[in-house]
Amino acid sequence: xxxxxxxxxxxxxxxxxxxxxxxxxxxxxxxxxxxxxxxxxxxxxxxxxxxxxxxxxxxxxxxxxxxxxxxxxxxxxxxxxxxxxxxxxxxxxxxxxxxxxxxxxxxxxxxxxxxxxxxxxxxxxxxxxxxxxxxxxxxxxxxxxxxxxxxxxxxxxxxxxxxxxxxxxxxxxxxxxxxxxxxxxxxxxxxxxxxxxxxxxxxxxxxxxxxxxxxxxxxxxxxxxxxxxxxxxxxxxxxxxxxxxxxxxxxxxxxxxxxxxxxxxxxxxxxxxxxxxxxxxxxxxxxxxxxxxxxxxxxxxxxxxxxxxxxxxxxxxxxxxxxxxxxxxxxxxxxxxxxxxxxxxxxxxxxxxxxxxxxxxxxxxxxxxxxxxxxxxxxxxxxxxxxxxxxxxxxxxxxxxxxxxxxxxxxxxxxxxxxxxxxxxxxxxxxxxxxxxxxxxxxxxxxxxxxxxxxxxxxxxxxxxxxxxxxxxxxxxxxxxxxxxxxxxxxxxxxxxxxxxxxxxxxxxxxxxxxxxxxxxxxxxxxxxxxxxxxxxxxxxxxxxxxxxxxxxxxxxxxxxxxxxxxxxxxxxxxxxxxxxxxxxxxxxxxxxxxxxxxxxxxxxxxxxxxxxxxxxxxxxxxxxxxxxxxxxxxxxxxxxxxxxxxxxxxxxxxxxxxxxxxxxxxxxxxxxxxxxxxxxxxxxxxxxxxxxxxxxxxxxxxxxxxxxxxxxxxxxxxxxxxxxxxxxxxxxxxxxxxxxxxxxxxxxxxxxxxxxxxxxxxxxxxxxxxxxxxxxxxxxxxxxxxxxxxxxxxxxxxxxxxxxxxxxxxxxxxxxxxxxxxxxxxxxxxxxxxxxxxxxxxxxxxxxxxxxxxxxxxxxxxxxxxxxxxxxxxxxxxxxxxxxxxxxxxxxxxxxxxxxxxxxxxxxx
Numbered sequence: 001x002x003x004x005x006x007x008x009x010x011x012x013x014x015x016x017x018x019x020x021x022x023x024x025x026x027x028x029x030x031x032x033x034x035x036x037x038x039x040x041x042x043x044x045x046x047x048x049x050x051x052x053x054x055x056x057x058x059x060x061x062x063x064x065x066x067x068x069x070x071x072x073x074x075x076x077x078x079x080x081x082x083x084x085x086x087x088x089x090x091x092x093x094x095x096x097x098x099x100x101x102x103x104x105x106x107x108x109x110x111x112x113x114x115x116x117x118x119x120x121x122x123x124x125x126x127x128x129x130x131x132x133x134x135x136x137x138x139x140x141x142x143x144x145x146x147x148x149x150x151x152x153x154x155x156x157x158x159x160x161x162x163x164x165x166x167x168x169x170x171x172x173x174x175x176x177x178x179x180x181x182x183x184x185x186x187x188x189x190x191x192x193x194x195x196x197x198x199x200x201x202x203x204x205x206x207x208x209x210x211x212x213x214x215x216x217x218x219x220x221x222x223x224x225x226x227x228x229x230x231x232x233x234x235x236x237x238x239x240x241x242x243x244x245x246x247x248x249x250x251x252x253x254x255x256x257x258x259x260x261x262x263x264x265x266x267x268x269x270x271x272x273x274x275x276x277x278x279x280x281x282x283x284x285x286x287x288x289x290x291x292x293x294x295x296x297x298x299x300x301x302x303x304x305x306x307x308x309x310x311x312x313x314x315x316x317x318x319x320x321x322x323x324x325x326x327x328x329x330x331x332x333x334x335x336x337x338x339x340x341x342x343x344x345x346x347x348x349x350x351x352x353x354x355x356x357x358x359x360x361x362x363x364x365x366x367x368x369x370x371x372x373x374x375x376x377x378x379x380x381x382x383x384x385x386x387x388x389x390x391x392x393x394x395x396x397x398x399x400x401x402x403x404x405x406x407x408x409x410x411x412x413x414x415x416x417x418x419x420x421x422x423x424x425x426x427x428x429x430x431x432x433x434x435x436x437x438x439x440x441x442x443x444x445x446x447x448x449x450x451x452x453x454x455x456x457x458x459x460x461x462x463x464x465x466x467x468x469x470x471x472x473x474x475x476x477x478x479x480x481x482x483x484x485x486x487x488x489x490x491x492x493x494x495x496x497x498x499x500x501x502x503x504x505x506x507x508x509x510x511x512x513x514x515x516x517x518x519x520x521x522x523x524x525x526x527x528x529x530x531x532x533x534x535x536x537x538x539x540x541x542x543x544x545x546x547x548x549x550x551x552x553x554x555x556x557x558x559x560x561x562x563x564x565x566x567x568x569x570x571x572x573x574x575x576x577x578x579x580x581x582x583x584x585x586x587x588x589x590x591x592x593x594x595x596x597x598x599x600x601x602x603x604x605x606x607x608x609x610x611x612x613x614x615x616x617x618x619x620x621x622x623x624x625x626x627x628x629x630x631x632x633x634x635x636x637x638x639x640x641x642x643x644x645x646x647x648x649x650x651x652x653x654x655x656x657x658x659x660x661x662x663x664x665x666x667x668x669x670x671x672x673x674x675x676x677x678x679x680x681x682x683x684x685x686x687x688x689x690x691x692x693x694x695x696x697x698x699x700x701x702x703x704x705x706x707x708x709x710x711x712x713x714x715x716x717x718x719x720x721x722x723x724x725x726x727x728x729x730x731x732x733x734x735x736x737x738x739x740x741x742x743x744x745x746x747x748x749x750x751x752x753x754x755x756x757x758x759x760x761x762x763x764x765x766x767x768x769x770x771x772x773x774x775x776x777x778x779x780x781x782x783x784x785x786x787x788x789x790x791x792x793x794x795x796x797x798x799x800x801x802x803x804x805x806x807x808x809x810x811x812x813x814x815x816x817x818x819x820x821x822x823x824x825x826x827x828x829x830x831x832x833x834x835x836x837x838x839x840x841x842x843x844x845x846x847x848x849x850x851x852x853x854x855x856x857x858x859x860x861x862x863x864x865x866x867x868x869x870x871x872x873x874x875x876x877x878x879x880x881x882x883x884x885x886x887x888x889x890x891x892x893x894x895x896x897x898x899x900x901x902x903x904x905x906x907x908x909x910x
Contacts, residue, residue, distance in 0.1 A: 056089035092121030213241035452488035
């Protein structure tokens with residue numbers, strides 16, 4: 001919560017209470033909508049106008065068995081009446097905890113306590129950078145024996161009691177407890193109290209009938225540890241006082257009591273309080289007041305002797321935020337600063353600007369201070385001051401910001417500029433100022449009309465890899481990368497990425513090895529052998545040119561000739577295995593060799609096949625920017641396979657233009673193809689086009705010879721395979737086909753169909769004309785199959801939406817209208833391993849299975865209209881899984897078993 005800076009008068013308590021554990025942070029002192037707590041300069045002022053006693057300005061409560069984290073930061077709280085009220089009241093109930101953090105606050109003129117912590121539950125309080133003054137009872141009364149209290153960098157003055165301690169553990173660091181009427185610290189705990197780098201002085205101003213003391217021990221015996229602390233009392237009253245027979249333990253380390261001997265510190269003797277005097281500084285110097293309620297010791301010979309001693313336990317900064325010197329470090333405030341100095345760096349800075357771009361330079365200031373009693377030694381001050389930066393003269397195009405960054409705009413006119421950068425430092429605590437300057441010279445050249453002239457080029461080549469080994473009939477490449485560096489007549493250099501031409505050559509020339517734009521391509525037609533090839537790049541920019549070369553090694557390994565799988569006894573002539581001399585389309589007695597693979601980017605690349613077009617079975621791979629298939633000459637009568645998977649820019653794949661010998665075409669993952677035409681083709685059997693994301697049209701046109709089509713993961717919305725009578729396998733998964741877009745009329749030989757993950761809800765099995773269908777995959781469909789024939793002739797793989805899976809659902813009511821159609825049921829796990837069928841009663845639709853493992857995989861089987869099929873699985877651990885089917889969806893009750901994927905296949909016994 002953020003509160004604007006301003007005056008707020010209240011007539012009732014501000015209550016913070018909740019029954020649930022929570023965290024609440026309230027920040028005050030904001031002057032606008034900015035919520036950056038580091039930029040606040042004020043406190044939000046709250047004035048209490050109560051008409052009754054026993055009230056609290058801020059009331060923080062936590063009911064039974066709850067926890068509350070509370071931050072209250074940036075407020076000035078006061079009272080303008082005479083009623084007994086508390087500034088901040090913290091009260092948890094039983095078994096509750098409040099963690100309160102109060103920062104940057106002033107609480108004054110309360111007619112009771114500035115801060116009060118109640119006795120119930122647990123209160124852990126941290127008070128940081130606060131002033132608690134002129135409150136009638138206590139600055140802070142931590143009346144909670146279960147919690148902890150931490151005071152940091154705070155001033156507690158003018159109260160009746162400064163700090164009333166009941167907490168189990170109390171820590172006071174960098175605090176000033178001074179000029180309170182009766183006691184500085186009223187100790188009512190047997191716990192631990194630690195005081196570090198603090199000042200406790202003159203806290204017996206108006207004792208009245210109460211026993212005064214700087215530190216008062218009630219009916220307790222705490223462990224009191226005082227380190228690097230100034231303790232003083234100008235009156236005749238004792239510094240320590242105890243009121244009972246309990247013996248508190250006090251250890252004073254590196255602390256000072258300038259107004260008396262050790263015996264003046266206790267009621268009657270040292271034994272009453274068990275004081276350990278460790279490194280005590282006894283000095284008769286007067287305590288010096290700094291900024292009203294702050295106190296420090298004047299320097300003296302005893303303190304000077306401690307300088308550089310590296311006092312253990314001191315905190316790094318004093319109460320004013322200044323970095324402490326090595327020593328002395330006694331008290332909350334380091335000895336008063338009496339002078340500061342500032343040094344700006346770098347000095348005598350000179351720069352020469354050649355370009356029209358912006359430029360900048362950062363300057364820093366080092367601040368050092370003189371402290372009371374030592375005007376010869378400076379100590380660096382790292383905080384507690386502000387710096388204002390300025391220039392000795394105003395120059396268009398040159399500015400300096402609040403961080404000391406000198407900015408030179410590209411609009412600065414040509415010329416030489418001499419000026420000073422000035423830093424003015426103001427030390428906040430002392431109000432002292434200091435300044436320093438640094439001399440600056442900036443030269444801006446006139447803009448040059450002519451660009452620097454190129455005088456030379458340096459060219460280097462790197463090859464990856466430098467040695468390439470591959471088998472004959474395969475492909476590979478070596479990429480050569482040039483690095484071109486230019487030198488100009490103004491002595492400048494740069495690495496060029498453009499603005500030049502490169503001519504590539506290689507030597508010697510090897511058939512099947514080509515060099516294009518720095519890439520050495522080894523094609524499948526390269527003969528076996530070892531080749532050492534020098535690659536040269538000539539670089540030219542204008543009239544300047546240079547060249548470089550590099551040498552690479554290519555090893556093409558001989559491989560054995562594969563056999564002819566159709567005729568192992570006569571692999572050279574598959575079309576005439578029994579009579580190699582019988583005339584065939586290649587000529588009388590001519591034997592056809594095995595496949596010859598060709599990888600090329602253009603029509604020119606296959607011209608050299610003209611001579612052996614009839615002599616080889618050709619596997620042709622096209623790559624690169626191919627827009628049509630007219631480059632493939634019809635005279636290639638033995639072209640069997642065309643691979644277009646590496647082609648770019650081909651939008652229409654007109655397969656009717658291919659030679660009649662082509663049997664298989666691979667267009668997979670083609671990024672541009674939109675249309676595939678099979679019209680009037682006679683021998684093409686296989687078309688692979690999976691991954692063609694832009695494919696919109698597949699023109700089969702009653703193609704009688706097509707056997708396999710894979711158009712999975714394409715953009716197709718319709719497939720019309722009417723009268724494709726040889727079509728045996730169709731894969732169209734992950735397309736966008738609905739129930740009217742898959743037309744299979746006349747596909748009498750279709751045995752494998754995969755239409756998984758498409759748009760339609762129901763697939764009409766009766767419309768397929770596929771009495772011999774063996775495998776149907778429809779995974780990802782909701783209700784996928786309708787009009788099941790009189791018998792299941794196929795294996796079916798299906799999966800349901802996992803949102804249908806619920807626990808503890810048993811089999812549905814018996815409905816066996818289709819049970820007689822299930823001739824056999826088998827079960828397999830996710831790895832394809834069979835699960836034994838113990839018994840099956842297909843008349844009731846229930847089957848009992850056993851599993852070798854404690855858990856089974858389940859791949860949802862759904863979509864059988866009005867089929868009720870329940871499966872009970874005995875997993876071998878006395879737990880049962882029941883799978884029920886209710887009109888198109890299977891539900892699963894786990895009864896303690898883990899769910900992974902379980903597959904059910906239905907297949908006809910043949």
